[in-house]
Structures are given as C-alpha cells and as structure tokens.
Amino acid sequence: MSSPAPVPQHYPSPRELDDLELLATGALSPHDGFGAPGSPLTLDLPEALRDAPVVELVDPEGLPLARVHREDDGRRRVEPLARPEYGPFRRLYLSPAQVREQHAGRTVVPVTGPLTRRDLDALAGLGPTVLLALVGHGTAELSPVATLRATLRAAAALPDAVVVAVPLAAHGDADADHGLGVRVVEAYAGGDPVHALAETDGAEDEHDDGDDYPDDVAEVVDADRPAPDEVGLVLFFTGLSGSGKSTLARALVDRLLEQGRRTVTSLDGDVVRRQLSAGLTFSKADRETNIRRIGWVAAEIARHGGVAVCSPIAPFDETRQQVRAMVDDAGGRFFLIHVATPLEECERRDRKGLYAKARRGEIPEFTGISSPYEEPDDADVRVDTTGRTIDDALGDVVDALAAGGWVDVRVRANG
Ligand SMILES: Nc1ncnc2c1ncn2[C@@H]1O[C@H](COP(=O)(O)OS(=O)(=O)O)[C@@H](OP(=O)(O)O)[C@H]1O
Ligand SMILES: Nc1ncnc2c1ncn2[C@@H]1O[C@H](COP(=O)(O)OP(=O)(O)O)[C@@H](O)[C@H]1O
Known part of the structure; x- marks a missing residue:
C-alpha cells in the first residue's frame, strides 16, 4: 500500500507571516485566506507549489503554523495549526x-x-x-x-x-x-x-x-536609531568577471581599515566560492544560492553595526533585490556599486584566461558570454574602469559614499 504524498512545505516571508497571523487569529474575519479579491494579503508560492492543493506554511525554524488550501477561485484558505511561540514580547x-x-x-x-x-x-x-x-x-x-x-x-x-x-x-x-x-x-x-x-x-x-x-x-x-556612523553598511560591488570588483573592493576595505573607525568584513566572490559556497556551480539556481548566502551573512554583519564589503558578479536583478531586502530588514543600509566596465575591456584584460576558455566552449555558462548579466538600474554609483587608474576609479565610489552620508574615507590616514 502506498502512503499518501507528504504535504509540501513553504517558508513564508516575514510580511506573509504577519498576514498569516492576522488571518489565523480572525483579525480579518470573515476573510480567512490569502488572495481574496481586492485584498493586499497575498502569498507568493514558488513555481513548483503554485498548483498544489494544500501547502503547509512553517516558521523559520520549521514549526508548521498553518495549511493553506487552494480554492476554485484561486484563494488560499488558511487552516491554522499553531500560533507562533517565540519572539520578543x-x-x-x-x-x-x-x-x-x-x-x-x-x-x-x-x-x-x-x-x-x-x-x-x-x-x-x-x-x-x-x-x-x-x-x-x-x-x-x-x-x-x-x-x-x-x-x-x-x-x-x-x-x-x-x-x-x-x-x-x-x-x-x-x-x-x-x-x-x-x-x-x-x-x-x-x-x-x-x-x-x-x-x-x-x-x-x-x-x-x-x-x-x-x-x-x-x-x-x-x-x-543608531548614529549614522554606527549603522551597519553593506557595500555591494556587482559587475562582470574582470571588471575590477575585487580590486576596488580590496582598496576600499584597506581605506576603511586604515581609518579604523569601523569593523570590516570582506566577502569577495572568489573567496566566498572557496568557503561559504564551496561545491556550488555557475547554474542560475546555484548563483542565486551563492548570492543569497552572501546576502544573509552581510545582513547579519550589518545587524551588528559592521561594514560588509561584497564583490560577487551577482548577475541577476531579482537576487540583488533580495539581498537589499535582507539588509533593510536587518536595519542596515545597502549601497550598490555597479562596476560597469564593458565586456570588451574585461575580455581584453582576461587576467585569469577565463574568457578565452569560455570562447573556446571550455567553460559553460560564463557570464557575458554564455550566461546573462542583468545591468542594475538601482545602483548608487556606476564606475567604468576602462582607461582609468585604480585610485581614480575608487575616487568615484568614495565620493559617492561620502556624498550620501554613508561613510567618509576620502582622506587616506597617515599611518
Ligand atoms: N561560468 C562562470 N561564470 C562566471 N564566473 C566564473 C565562471 N566560472 C568560474 N568563474 C569565476 O568565478 C568568479 C565569479 O564567482 P561569483 O561567485 O562572483 O559569481 S556569481 O555571483 O555567483 O554569479 C569569477 O571571478 P571574478 O573574476 O572575480 O568575478 C570567475 O573567476
Ligand atoms: N581602474 C581600475 N580599477 C580596477 N581594476 C582595474 C583598473 N584598471 C585596470 N584594472 C585591472 O583589472 C583587473 C580587474 O580584476 P578584478 O579586480 O579581479 O575584477 P573582478 O573582481 O571584477 O573579476 C585587475 O587586473 C586590475 O588591475
């Protein structure tokens, strides 16, 4: 005899968890579900679960809070299972x-x-x-x-x-x-x-x-409300391989360390790939996982008032937005730096010989060649490093950080 298929589980977002609690406690009675016509209470289920007749909603630690039943009109009726147990107050x-x-x-x-x-x-x-x-x-x-x-x-x-x-x-x-x-x-x-x-x-x-x-x-x-110089910061470089992310990020980290006013953690793309994300590939799903991991760590650093300097390719807009949301939720500030050096220049530099290999088809899904890079339209600063010195290009980033009241590392400390 075959056992019934298990009910698939889903971890709602913090906003959805709040909505779920309102629905489960009857605070919106007679509404008892997500997705009622005209209601802002919606549940964003992943593609794979959209057609499931029943989905179990669990809290971040895996406690089942409710089941949602798909109705004929597309609503998701909530069947409460448990009230959340933890959290301050x-x-x-x-x-x-x-x-x-x-x-x-x-x-x-x-x-x-x-x-x-x-x-x-x-x-x-x-x-x-x-x-x-x-x-x-x-x-x-x-x-x-x-x-x-x-x-x-x-x-x-x-x-x-x-x-x-x-x-x-x-x-x-x-x-x-x-x-x-x-x-x-x-x-x-x-x-x-x-x-x-x-x-x-x-x-x-x-x-x-x-x-x-x-x-x-x-x-x-x-x-x-911490003072401006105590708010956690995530300084996030994005751009093609060879655009200059690591070079600029390293120089910025050095400035911050020389100044000595903030604690700084570097989350460089290559380094993260060897540590936190060892074993991940360059498929779209794995790149998203990689960036979300970086975002999670960076948000925790920001929560504690530190500065995280991240420099992955991060080619997908949606994942970058998720990182921004994680940092916001942690009370930190997310500053996006688009290192917009064009593909031709990155390929000309080809410091690691990867573009040549990608062109020969030896590296599949290579960003800019056989895998997309979605240009950000929400960058706080955009830097094309072509034909410029590192100090000059860094100047653009440092000026934008100072102008926005983020952190001022314009002057090099004198040792
Ligand atoms: N297929 C493919 N596409 C792009 N990049 C590749 C690939 N394979 C290996 N590499 C090397 O990995 C570095 C990029 O890793 P990231 O973690 O920053 O990429 S991503 O954000 O997850 O897309 C990238 O390093 P950077 O040059 O520092 O960007 C490359 O050296
Ligand atoms: N103005 C500049 N800013 C940053 N890098 C530059 C600049 N001019 C030339 N480069 C060179 O470009 C390469 C960029 O490599 P890297 O910083 O590892 O890029 P990424 O981390 O984006 O892959 C380095 O060899 C660096 O010396």
Whole structure:
C-alpha cells in the first residue's frame, strides 16, 4: 500500500507571516485566506507549489503554523495549526477574541510609533485603554521590538493602560493598508471606542520630535536609531568577471581599515566560492544560492553595526533585490556599486584566461558570454574602469559614499 504524498512545505516571508497571523487569529474575519479579491494579503508560492492543493506554511525554524488550501477561485484558505511561540514580547500578541475576553470595555488606541508627552496627556483622560501596537513588517516607525518597548514604557506612565501587539504589515499600497488597518482595529475593539492619536489622522504635529518624548521613551527611541556612523553598511560591488570588483573592493576595505573607525568584513566572490559556497556551480539556481548566502551573512554583519564589503558578479536583478531586502530588514543600509566596465575591456584584460576558455566552449555558462548579466538600474554609483587608474576609479565610489552620508574615507590616514 502506498502512503499518501507528504504535504509540501513553504517558508513564508516575514510580511506573509504577519498576514498569516492576522488571518489565523480572525483579525480579518470573515476573510480567512490569502488572495481574496481586492485584498493586499497575498502569498507568493514558488513555481513548483503554485498548483498544489494544500501547502503547509512553517516558521523559520520549521514549526508548521498553518495549511493553506487552494480554492476554485484561486484563494488560499488558511487552516491554522499553531500560533507562533517565540519572539520578543510574544506574550503581548493576542487575538481579537482574547482582547475581548481579557480587556473588554477599554478604549482602543492604535499606536504605530513612540508616544509623545502630548499623546500621553490626551490619553490620561480617557480612562482604561488598550494601546494597540501595530508592529507588523514595515508599519511601525521604529523596529517592532522597540515600538513595543516604547509603548510599554508609555503605558507605565498612564493610569490604566495595557499593551497588545498586532502583526499588521505594510504592503506598499497606502490606501489598501489604511483600509486593512481600520478593519483590524475594529476587530480588536469589538464595540468599544477607538481613539485615534493625532498622527494617525495624518495631521502635522509640530511637537512630535525626539525632545517631546518622555525621558524613558526617548531612551528607547535613541537606542533604536543608531548614529549614522554606527549603522551597519553593506557595500555591494556587482559587475562582470574582470571588471575590477575585487580590486576596488580590496582598496576600499584597506581605506576603511586604515581609518579604523569601523569593523570590516570582506566577502569577495572568489573567496566566498572557496568557503561559504564551496561545491556550488555557475547554474542560475546555484548563483542565486551563492548570492543569497552572501546576502544573509552581510545582513547579519550589518545587524551588528559592521561594514560588509561584497564583490560577487551577482548577475541577476531579482537576487540583488533580495539581498537589499535582507539588509533593510536587518536595519542596515545597502549601497550598490555597479562596476560597469564593458565586456570588451574585461575580455581584453582576461587576467585569469577565463574568457578565452569560455570562447573556446571550455567553460559553460560564463557570464557575458554564455550566461546573462542583468545591468542594475538601482545602483548608487556606476564606475567604468576602462582607461582609468585604480585610485581614480575608487575616487568615484568614495565620493559617492561620502556624498550620501554613508561613510567618509576620502582622506587616506597617515599611518
Ligand atoms: N561560468 C562562470 N561564470 C562566471 N564566473 C566564473 C565562471 N566560472 C568560474 N568563474 C569565476 O568565478 C568568479 C565569479 O564567482 P561569483 O561567485 O562572483 O559569481 S556569481 O555571483 O555567483 O554569479 C569569477 O571571478 P571574478 O573574476 O572575480 O568575478 C570567475 O573567476
Ligand atoms: N581602474 C581600475 N580599477 C580596477 N581594476 C582595474 C583598473 N584598471 C585596470 N584594472 C585591472 O583589472 C583587473 C580587474 O580584476 P578584478 O579586480 O579581479 O575584477 P573582478 O573582481 O571584477 O573579476 C585587475 O587586473 C586590475 O588591475
């Protein structure tokens, strides 16, 4: 007897995990699935799973959270299996039903940023409140964890406030997200009153600056917004083989090390291929895996305030965008340098003799010859090294970094 085929699994993105939780807790009831007409809640399944009738959604550690069932109209109905168990302040993530049960009768106040003294004055007269912190992916002004920390501190300053966290993510469509937010807040409020703070009305608030936060809220805000020279950086060179990525990246790393103000890690294409990505080929899938690995490591370096200098070919736009998103999510800044030396010049240099081999058909899928290179249109700086000295070409990169307020290594340290 053959056993039934296992249900395929999928790891949703952070935004999709937030959406899943809203659907699973009934915060969008009667909607119970992804892909409803007009809804921004979508699930981007990989090609191989698009036709699967059932897919299991798992958290980053592999815990099954839900199954999604493909309906005839293309929707993906959510069958919840488990609530997420981990994460900072998990205990504050309640469902609308739990809020009704535990906190009925309170005024519900949606919160997307740190509360000011003025906000607290306004709230003090409202009686018992639920501060509903909307901390989904891309919604809150601070990181979700800092928003919750700041909201807890604000709650402690009020006569009777409790904090509830809601994973309401942003989907890049202001109107749709506003509509979603209104529905979710109504679901949490039940019939209880909702009080919108001045900012949530979209009103200009001239007092809403750092000075106006109560001291212990300001402490949280400051800690979550590192000074510009402490923000993690990913300086990502992309370009054809022989364009000058490694040469320029090495020179930039030396400048940073000579200056000594930042910790620096080099993730050179060739070096990564011998270590982190040993065994991978140059197929499209393996190149994507290689770049995502580099992106993952670089994002972790940025998360801890370091500088990662990466110099792989990274020929595919979509994968570069994924790296950018990983770095953004880690609170770092992603700076893209397109080393745009044309193929003819790279081939003329042919320092490693690879182009000659590729032309003879001895290396399959060689970038620029038999494998594509997608030129970026989102580069922060573009450098063609043809006929220029290394110092001169590096000057363009260094100037762009300084002009954008990223890091200033224009002057060489004097030893
Ligand atoms: N088929 C094929 N295509 C392109 N490059 C090849 C290939 N085979 C080997 N090499 C050598 O590998 C280096 C590129 O590796 P990367 O990891 O940077 O490539 S990728 O980003 O994964 O596409 C590249 O190094 P650089 O010259 O430093 O770019 C080449 O030396
Ligand atoms: N202005 C320049 N900037 C960078 N490299 C240059 C420049 N002019 C000539 N080159 C030479 O081009 C080659 C680039 O090789 P490399 O830095 O390994 O490229 P990649 O890492 O993109 O494969 C080196 O031999 C380097 O000396």
